[in-house]
Amino acid sequence: RKEVEQDPGPFNVPEGATVAFNCTYSNSASQSFFWYRQDCRKEPKLLMSVYSSGNEDGRFTAQLNRASQYISLLIRDSKLSDSATYLCVVNLRTGGFKTIFGAGTRLFVKA
Amino acid sequence: DAGVIQSPRHEVTEMGQEVTLRCKPISGHDYLFWYRQTMMRGLELLIYFNNNVPIDDSGMPEDRFSAKMPNASFSTLKIQPSEPRDSAVYFCASSPRTRSRTDTQYFGPGTRLTVL
Numbered sequence: 001r002k003e004v005e006q007d008p009g010p011f012n013v014p015e016g017a018t019v020a021f022n023c024t025y026s027n028s029a030s031q032s033f034f035w036y037r038q039d040c041r042k043e044p045k046l047l048m049s050v051y052s053s054g055n056e057d058g059r060f061t062a063q064l065n066r067a068s069q070y071i072s073l074l075i076r077d078s079k080l081s082d083s084a085t086y087l088c089v090v091n092l093r094t095g096g097f098k099t100i101f102g103a104g105t106r107l108f109v110k111a
Numbered sequence: 112d113a114g115v116i117q118s119p120r121h122e123v124t125e126m127g128q129e130v131t132l133r134c135k136p137i138s139g140h141d142y143l144f145w146y147r148q149t150m151m152r153g154l155e156l157l158i159y160f161n162n163n164v165p166i167d168d169s170g171m172p173e174d175r176f177s178a179k180m181p182n183a184s185f186s187t188l189k190i191q192p193s194e195p196r197d198s199a200v201y202f203c204a205s206s207p208r209t210r211s212r213t214d215t216q217y218f219g220p221g222t223r224l225t226v227l
Contacts, residue, residue, distance in 0.1 A: 097167070099159075
């Protein structure tokens, strides 16, 4: 079983749609959580951190459920510019510092 | 502020040759990471440094790979000898030392390596 698993996608949605991505992690020592966005042939960039209380940044909402070891990202009112790969990222602090990236979920937003 | 700088952006070499990838982290960042990304395996952490000291190199695939950080503003990833299966995009990332929960990593543009 992979340490971080994501919906593989691709998700094909029309502009204005709401889309949700899910991510599960297997290590209970996971301490911090993020969603990164990666455009085609570009580097990953931080989209938002994920907090236990849930957090929102404009059209984006991230949620964390530690009991179920589950992270989600909700995008409302999708724009063409949201088309990208969304990476779920988990940091473990078990003596050291270990960052694990999910394989990513591809999103295509169409006009 | 300049972000993470990597060079070269593209490298094409022949099997058996030595390849050196370079990275300049964001000034003031204490952590530096080297990643490799392929379609098959996604993004994999190879090694990371804290204050120029290698902390965890368990992701380095084999002895052909080595990484150094001689000072706070420069790191190299070397592959010797290179093989076709090393073809990938290699990213360098840096992160500030922080007491908050948000250990954000800032990625460079990557080096696209092709080994023929």
